[in-house]
Amino acid sequence: MRAEILSCGTELLLGHISDTNATYLAQSLAAQGIxxxxxxxxxxxxxxxxxxxxxxxxxxxxxxxxxxxxxTEDDLTRESIAELMGExxxxxxxxxxxxxxxxxxxxxxxxxxxxxxxxxxxAESIANPVGSAPGWWVEKDGHxxxxxxxxxxxxxxxxxxxxxxxxxxxxxxxxxxxLLRVYGLGExxxxxxxxxxxxxxxxxxxxxxxxxAVDVRITAKAERTEDALQLVAEMEEQARARLGDHVFGIEGxxxxxxxxxALQERHQNLGVMESLTGGLLASTITDFQSSSKHFxxxxxxxxxxxxxxxxxxxxxxxxxxxxxxxxARAMAHAIRERLGCDFGIGVTGVAGPGxxxxxPVGTVYIAVEGPEGTVTGMGPGWRGGRADxxxxxxxxxxxxxxxxxxxxxxxx
Amino acid sequence: MRAEILSCGTELLLGHISDTNATYLAQSLAAQGIxxxxxxxxxxxxxxxxxxxxxxxxxxxxxxxxxxxxxTEDDLTRESIAELMGExxxxxxxxxxxxxxxxxxxxxxxxxxxxxxxxxxxAESIANPVGSAPGWWVEKDGHxxxxxxxxxxxxxxxxxxxxxxxxxxxxxxxxxxxLLRVYGLGExxxxxxxxxxxxxxxxxxxxxxxxxAVDVRITAKAERTEDALQLVAEMEEQARARLGDHVFGIEGxxxxxxxxxALQERHQNLGVMESLTGGLLASTITDFQSSSKHFxxxxxxxxxxxxxxxxxxxxxxxxxxxxxxxxARAMAHAIRERLGCDFGIGVTGVAGPGxxxxxPVGTVYIAVEGPEGTVTGMGPGWRGGRADxxxxxxxxxxxxxxxxxxxxxxxx
Numbered sequence: 001m002r003a004e005i006l007s008c009g010t011e012l013l014l015g016h017i018s019d020t021n022a023t024y025l026a027q028s029l030a031a032q033g034i035x036x037x038x039x040x041x042x043x044x045x046x047x048x049x050x051x052x053x054x055x056x057x058x059x060x061x062x063x064x065x066x067x068x069x070x071x072t073e074d075d076l077t078r079e080s081i082a083e084l085m086g087e088x089x090x091x092x093x094x095x096x097x098x099x100x101x102x103x104x105x106x107x108x109x110x111x112x113x114x115x116x117x118x119x120x121x122x123a124e125s126i127a128n129p130v131g132s133a134p135g136w137w138v139e140k141d142g143h144x145x146x147x148x149x150x151x152x153x154x155x156x157x158x159x160x161x162x163x164x165x166x167x168x169x170x171x172x173x174x175x176x177x178x179l180l181r182v183y184g185l186g187e188x189x190x191x192x193x194x195x196x197x198x199x200x201x202x203x204x205x206x207x208x209x210x211x212x213a214v215d216v217r218i219t220a221k222a223e224r225t226e227d228a229l230q231l232v233a234e235m236e237e238q239a240r241a242r243l244g245d246h247v248f249g250i251e252g253x254x255x256x257x258x259x260x261x262a263l264q265e266r267h268q269n270l271g272v273m274e275s276l277t278g279g280l281l282a283s284t285i286t287d288f289q290s291s292s293k294h295f296x297x298x299x300x301x302x303x304x305x306x307x308x309x310x311x312x313x314x315x316x317x318x319x320x321x322x323x324x325x326x327x328a329r330a331m332a333h334a335i336r337e338r339l340g341c342d343f344g345i346g347v348t349g350v351a352g353p354g355x356x357x358x359x360p361v362g363t364v365y366i367a368v369e370g371p372e373g374t375v376t377g378m379g380p381g382w383r384g385g386r387a388d389x390x391x392x393x394x395x396x397x398x399x400x401x402x403x404x405x406x407x408x409x410x411x412x
Numbered sequence: 413m414r415a416e417i418l419s420c421g422t423e424l425l426l427g428h429i430s431d432t433n434a435t436y437l438a439q440s441l442a443a444q445g446i447x448x449x450x451x452x453x454x455x456x457x458x459x460x461x462x463x464x465x466x467x468x469x470x471x472x473x474x475x476x477x478x479x480x481x482x483x484t485e486d487d488l489t490r491e492s493i494a495e496l497m498g499e500x501x502x503x504x505x506x507x508x509x510x511x512x513x514x515x516x517x518x519x520x521x522x523x524x525x526x527x528x529x530x531x532x533x534x535a536e537s538i539a540n541p542v543g544s545a546p547g548w549w550v551e552k553d554g555h556x557x558x559x560x561x562x563x564x565x566x567x568x569x570x571x572x573x574x575x576x577x578x579x580x581x582x583x584x585x586x587x588x589x590x591l592l593r594v595y596g597l598g599e600x601x602x603x604x605x606x607x608x609x610x611x612x613x614x615x616x617x618x619x620x621x622x623x624x625a626v627d628v629r630i631t632a633k634a635e636r637t638e639d640a641l642q643l644v645a646e647m648e649e650q651a652r653a654r655l656g657d658h659v660f661g662i663e664g665x666x667x668x669x670x671x672x673x674a675l676q677e678r679h680q681n682l683g684v685m686e687s688l689t690g691g692l693l694a695s696t697i698t699d700f701q702s703s704s705k706h707f708x709x710x711x712x713x714x715x716x717x718x719x720x721x722x723x724x725x726x727x728x729x730x731x732x733x734x735x736x737x738x739x740a741r742a743m744a745h746a747i748r749e750r751l752g753c754d755f756g757i758g759v760t761g762v763a764g765p766g767x768x769x770x771x772p773v774g775t776v777y778i779a780v781e782g783p784e785g786t787v788t789g790m791g792p793g794w795r796g797g798r799a800d801x802x803x804x805x806x807x808x809x810x811x812x813x814x815x816x817x818x819x820x821x822x823x824x
Contacts, residue, residue: 012438012451013448013449013451014438014442014448015434015435015437015440015442016439016620017435018430018431018432018434018435019430022427022453023429024427025427026425026426026427027426027427027428028427029427030426030427036425036426037454037455037457037460038452038453038460039424039452039453039454040451040453041434041450041451041452042449042451045449048449048450208428277695278695278697278698278699278703279691279693279694279696279697279710279712280691280695280698281691282690282691282694282695282712283689283691283692283695283802285691286692286763286802287690287798287799289764289765289798291690291714295714296715296717297711297712297713297714297715297718298691298711298712298714299710299711299712300691300709300711300712301709302703302704302707302710303708303709303751305708305751306708306709309750339717339718351698353701386699386701387699390695390698390699
């Protein structure tokens with residue numbers, strides 16, 4: 001099956017937004033084993049949209065459109081499809097009723113919205129769980145044309161809940177995917193660890209480098225649910241065996257959410273003292289919704305004076321330097337004492353641009369002190385920019401705490 | 413002049429990356445008054461690339477290609493252009509010498525790299541200041557075809573330094589742009605303030621909503637440099653008059669860099685005490701490179717206990733609540749006392765998801781205490797997600813300090 005994506009919206013051609021919808025759809029198509037050969041962006045111009053549609057209709061079996069389903073005059077996707085098919089748009093009473101129902105609270109519906117309740121004979125309406133614009137599913141002469149809203153959160157849900165299941169019979173079955181989130185290995189190391197698995201065609205397995213992890217997506221196809229789930233489960237087991245405890249979670253997890261949940265289950269709490277990360281460690285921890293349940297607070301000790309005020313012995317700093325494992329240990333200990341919390345994290349290092357105490361940019365010392373003792377870690381000395389160094393140090397610290405909580409590092 | 417963008421790379425069709433190159437080029441073309449009607453992404457397949465090129469050659473005057481200029485077999489942009497033009501690629505001795513020179517340190521050049529030193533008769537080589545792959549500039553029968561590397565930092569520099577100047581004679585002159593960064597007004601309010609200016613065609617003025625500001629880009633075109641600069645300067649003056657002190661900087665500035673520079677000029681320093689922002693305030697301040705010169709540190713007081721430990725009177729919290737202007741004032745005062753710094757910022761509020769003290773999600777109180785007294789601000793009570801509420805609160809706090817430092821708010 002040959003697919004093609006057509007994204008509509010003048011804002012794309014003015015560079016106001018990037019076409020991340022196409023990226024999302026491309027990933028999903030690849031996971032389903034559907035070939036994608038053409039992606040294009042076009043403005044809100046019916047002539048050009050129809051011209052591209054005619055071409056797509058010739059060279060592709062599946063045409064996926066996003067955008068242009070709104071109520072305004074600029075929204076021309078329905079009109080363009082009707083012109084392509086040579087059919088007339090007509091209001092569908094049932095859709096009109098549903099549409100008007102959405103407006104009862106917010107006053108009467110502007111009449112121009114009515115076109116969101118139209119269809120052409122060969123189109124089927126696709127429910128939009130989070131917006132006013134239903135999608136269109138057109139099937140004719142062995143071609144499928146799908147039109148979805150351009151608003152990402154509306155498009156994602158329509159795609160996952162309505163379109164992917166409909167495509168199952170063309171893609172040779174139901175699709176199930178599993179995402180493993182990995183930290184502590186670079187993308188190439190993850191691929192190396194998974195080498196023999198990467199060539200598998202069903203399930204497929206692919207890696208994606210993200211800012212906070214390397215994601216490994218397993219996708220299986222089968223006629224029956226249980227078979228697909230079985231295929232995913234087997235591949236997941238093999239992948240986990242190869243990646244070991246570098247796997248920290250699945251879809252939706254972050255290092256912060258994983259440690260947050262683990263601490264809350266144990267009714268334990270956490271405090272941090274950080275310097276080079278400048279507050280990003282605390283901020284990342286508090287990105288997790290219920291973090292107030294396990295996070296007592298943190299101190300950003302950019303000045304040695306504040307470190308000492310908060311309980312880091314001046315002698316430690318003088319003897320070993322601000323950027324040292326000993327100071328990281330002292331910071332973890334001090335914040336734990338200070339806040340009376342179960343776990344304390346201390347992070348010190350050189351964010352850059354300049355060296356500090358003759359230690360190169362990217363040097364990081366991390367200590368996690370908890371009830372069973374202390375574990376320490378070092379940053380590999382990234383040569384990234386300031387922001388990257390901060391981010392890497394934060395993730396390395398959170399990952400160390402995670403492994404402490406999971407018992408895969410032994411505290412001294 | 414009708415432009416078209418063609419981005420080459422199978423990774424685009426697998427969804428491994430988004431085509432941000434097209435977004436960047438689209439913005440630049442719009443600023444130069446060049447119409448962009450088609451953007452497409454295609455994989456590393458010569459047949460399909462040539463097919464799209466033939467079509468583009470018919471409908472567009474300017475074809476901009478990115479990607480496919482590397483040394484591997486997958487890199488087919490040169491081969492495709494040669495096929496389109498019906499010309500032969502030949503190694504250019506001068507380019508070969510330059511290319512080999514790049515490898516002297518890193519060992520001998522792999523022979524497959526040699527194709528990066530080739531040209532066809534109608535192509536001109538474009539210098540690549542930061543990479544090994546030169547671009548191609550092809551001009552024939554009134555059409556221009558430009559091929560640039562896909563690596564963004566290489567493409568950006570080649571575009572700005574080599575291509576935009578070459579395009580000047582077609583776009584009716586030299587281009588100069590000026591970016592104003594605005595905080596404290598939404599994009600629609602900025603557009604409203606600039607209404608009469610938005611229709612101007614030379615210079616053009618356009619707004620872009622960014623995560624940390626609304627950007628206003630002024631772009632002027634003229635035969636002579638001084639005329640273009642004059643046009644930009646006049647429009648900038650009018651825009652600044654309408655936007656007042658909401659304009660906090662120009663290209664490259666952030667609120668953190670602006671307050672950082674201002675504090676360093678005055679030889680003054682800063683400390684923060686934050687709760688709902690969870691460390692993001694300190695982290696944003698320390699994103700500015702030399703922040704250690706003016707930032708002494710911060711405390712993330714997620715627990716009331718820590719607030720009190722750091723000097724916030726228990727009575728204040730009991731009497732007015734943790735989420736109150738009084739507590740924000742007490743936090744700013746406490747951190748300033750504690751660190752003995754010139755300025756102290758206190759931020760408290762409700763990040764969500766739940767209410768706190770019956771105050772709705774998004775409620776934020778901010779206080780900035782400095783040598784001349786204290787100024788306070790409130791978050792408008794955003795209904796965004798947790799991350800958005802944190803970000804808005806941080807930016808509002810930094811903006812309040814900026815206006816304090818600029819004397820556009822009067823401390824009490």
